[in-house]
Amino acid sequence: VDSYDVTVDEELGEIQLVKIEKRKYWLHDDWYLKYITLKTPYGDYIEFPCYRWITGEGEIVLRDGRAKLACDDQIHILKQHRRKELETRQKQYRWMEWNPGFPLSIDAKCHKDLPRDIQFDSEKGVDFVLNYSRAMENLFINRFMHMFQSSWSDFADFEKIFVKISNTISERVMNHWQEDLMFGYQFLNGCNPVLIRRCTKLPKKLPVTTEMVECSLERQDLPQLTLQQEVEQGNIFIVDFELLDGIDANKTDPCTLQFLAAPICLLYKNLANKIVPIAIQLNQIPGDENPIFLPSDAKYDWLLAKIWVRSSDFHVHQTITHLLRTHLVSEVFGIALYRQLPAVHPIFKLLVAHVRFTIAINTKAREQLICEYGLFDKANATGGGGHVQMVQKAMQDLTYTSLCFPEAIKARGMDSAEDIPNYFYRDDGLLVWEAIKTFTAEVVGIYYESDQVVAEDQELQDFVNDVYVYGMRGKKTSGFPKSIKTREKLSEYLTVVIFTASAQHAAVNFGQYDWCSWIPNAPPTMRAPPPTAKGVVTIEQIVDTLPDRGRSCWHLGAVWALSQFQENELFLGMYPEEHFIEKPVKEAMARFRKNLDTIVSVIAERNKKKKLPYYYLSPDRIPNSVA
Numbered sequence: 001v002d003s004y005d006v007t008v009d010e011e012l013g014e015i016q017l018v019k020i021e022k023r024k025y026w027l028h029d030d031w032y033l034k035y036i037t038l039k040t041p042y043g044d045y046i047e048f049p050c051y052r053w054i055t056g057e058g059e060i061v062l063r064d065g066r067a068k069l070a071c072d073d074q075i076h077i078l079k080q081h082r083r084k085e086l087e088t089r090q091k092q093y094r095w096m097e098w099n100p101g102f103p104l105s106i107d108a109k110c111h112k113d114l115p116r117d118i119q120f121d122s123e124k125g126v127d128f129v130l131n132y133s134r135a136m137e138n139l140f141i142n143r144f145m146h147m148f149q150s151s152w153s154d155f156a157d158f159e160k161i162f163v164k165i166s167n168t169i170s171e172r173v174m175n176h177w178q179e180d181l182m183f184g185y186q187f188l189n190g191c192n193p194v195l196i197r198r199c200t201k202l203p204k205k206l207p208v209t210t211e212m213v214e215c216s217l218e219r220q221d222l223p224q225l226t227l228q229q230e231v232e233q234g235n236i237f238i239v240d241f242e243l244l245d246g247i248d249a250n251k252t253d254p255c256t257l258q259f260l261a262a263p264i265c266l267l268y269k270n271l272a273n274k275i276v277p278i279a280i281q282l283n284q285i286p287g288d289e290n291p292i293f294l295p296s297d298a299k300y301d302w303l304l305a306k307i308w309v310r311s312s313d314f315h316v317h318q319t320i321t322h323l324l325r326t327h328l329v330s331e332v333f334g335i336a337l338y339r340q341l342p343a344v345h346p347i348f349k350l351l352v353a354h355v356r357f358t359i360a361i362n363t364k365a366r367e368q369l370i371c372e373y374g375l376f377d378k379a380n381a382t383g384g385g386g387h388v389q390m391v392q393k394a395m396q397d398l399t400y401t402s403l404c405f406p407e408a409i410k411a412r413g414m415d416s417a418e419d420i421p422n423y424f425y426r427d428d429g430l431l432v433w434e435a436i437k438t439f440t441a442e443v444v445g446i447y448y449e450s451d452q453v454v455a456e457d458q459e460l461q462d463f464v465n466d467v468y469v470y471g472m473r474g475k476k477t478s479g480f481p482k483s484i485k486t487r488e489k490l491s492e493y494l495t496v497v498i499f500t501a502s503a504q505h506a507a508v509n510f511g512q513y514d515w516c517s518w519i520p521n522a523p524p525t526m527r528a529p530p531p532t533a534k535g536v537v538t539i540e541q542i543v544d545t546l547p548d549r550g551r552s553c554w555h556l557g558a559v560w561a562l563s564q565f566q567e568n569e570l571f572l573g574m575y576p577e578e579h580f581i582e583k584p585v586k587e588a589m590a591r592f593r594k595n596l597d598t599i600v601s602v603i604a605e606r607n608k609k610k611k612l613p614y615y616y617l618s619p620d621r622i623p624n625s626v627a
Contacts, residue, residue: 017078198237205286213266247389506616507616511616524555527547599619
């Protein structure tokens with residue numbers, strides 16, 4: 001890092017813009033300029049933030065750091081600068097359809113095609129092939145990585161690739177994964193805590209009766225409550241993997257047949273207020289060949305049924321909860337931001353930290369991970385195209401309200417803390433959502449003195465419209481706004497952008513090693529079809545159904561690599577790049593950080609007493625962006 005002083009002798013008058021030019025002297029002389037500070041003859045200091053790369057024979061024209069809406073610019077040269085910046089950006093940041101029906105993404109084949117400003121500092125750090133292989137070396141499991149088709153001998157044999165780190169969540173999972181309590185707990189606080197919903201009516205396609213489950217029902221208010229009465233009292237919950245119905249299983253390896261199911265799992269809140277499974281049907285259409293498995297069945301029947309549910313949960317988690325609903329959605333916000341909001345706009349200044357490296361990581365994933373013949377095909381039953389079908393199907397449930405955290409929790413009937421205690425994802429998520437909402441409302445209040453100013457901010461409307469038209473493909477049913485008319489709605493929208501990129505991604509990403517490293521608890525593929533009858537399952541069959549040694553290794557390398565923070569990670573509330581210079585915003589940021597610190601303490605205090613702490617939504621562990 002260097003800083004340079006430049007002295008100017010003549011009187012220049014009032015400075016509107018500063019232009020920086022760079023000549024090309026040698027091969028790699030790209031220059032990242034942080035900012036310019038101007039000291040006037042009267043002793044005033046004016047900041048000109050840049051935080052951009054100047055490459056080749058480049059020039060950059062900067063405005064001072066005060067955030068301005070288009071209506072604040074009266075001088076022709078400033079209006080022109082604003083317009084030209086967006087024209088340039090719209091040529092650099094273009095939309096592209098990567099797969100039919102997907103949210104649009106950036107028009108770039110590979111990382112080096114991206115605009116320099118949004119590339120990773122070092123591409124090596126995000127090379128998936130390198131990172132997964134390195135992960136396998138770090139975990140000392142690379143000796144198994146080529147052993148495809150070779151089954152493990154029993155459950156204990158999986159420990160050969162399992163790095164035992166004592167007193168960790170992953171070790172508890174290994175020790176307790178077969179228990180119904182551990183199975184139920186994961187729907188609340190595992191890495192996919194977004195599917196479970198209160199069951200208000202038993203679906204026709206799951207013909208479960210009171211007799212089947214009566215040994216699981218504990219409310220013995222003589223006479224015992226029927227299943228229907230338990231539903232009415234709000235004690236029954238359901239997770240339905242309907243999305244997986246009809247998805248093609250991975251056929252990329254002719255030597256290994258792979259299988260998917262589309263289970264329905266019924267759960268019960270017992271008298272200890274714990275959620276436990278009481279019935280599992282492995283496919284959508286009831287019938288003799290699709291029995292309802294029960295805790296009262298033979299041990300291995302019930303265990304295999306639960307493993308199928310865990311495997312299905314893994315698929316929906318990776319492709320929908322994680323890829324579509326955090327990565328792809330954040331990328332849409334990022335592209336629209338760069339296309340429609342100039343650097344001087346307060347909303348650009350607010351959001352730019354929350355899309356940092358997102359377009360880059362997704363480009364890298366399309367290049368190496370989820371492409372045809374990519375790493376995803378190696379170990380996942382939804383590889384080879386199934387994951388693409390899943391995203392296409394899940395687009396119809398990708399709504400604006402489903403990204404508004406409090407609404408999403410309510411829609412699943414999971415909002416009552418009294419009724420459903422120990423749902424830490426909900427409790428912590430609401431705290432973080434409120435902190436972000438308070439902060440965005442303050443920033444909006446500083447720059448928009450009325451709803452009218454919001455409605456008349458054409459750049460803002462273009463940003464919101466870009467998200468709707470290109471991200472959501474102009475689907476009315478998505479409920480995404482085409483325009484924003486009030487300050488209240490604007491601060492909610494900004495909260496969605498920031499929460500999705502930070503908290504939601506953290507909640508579903510960083511627990512992957514904890515919950516998915518013990519393979520039987522989250523099998524990425526299954527090598528035999530779901531059982532069609534009861535009383536025939538053996539432990540040998542289960543082990544032959546679970547992933548082989550090679551696939552287990554690649555899976556482990558993946559969940560380990562994905563669960564690591566970046567080396568220079570920036571966490572929620574950290575804004576080292578000073579895009580804002582005004583005091584009111586700096587004060588709002590300081591209050592935001594203080595609120596987040598309080599949440600960190602609240603969560604730490606609660607976790608003290610827990611055998612299974614929940615820390616994914618602690619703000620000191622929530623990175624600012626999906627990266």
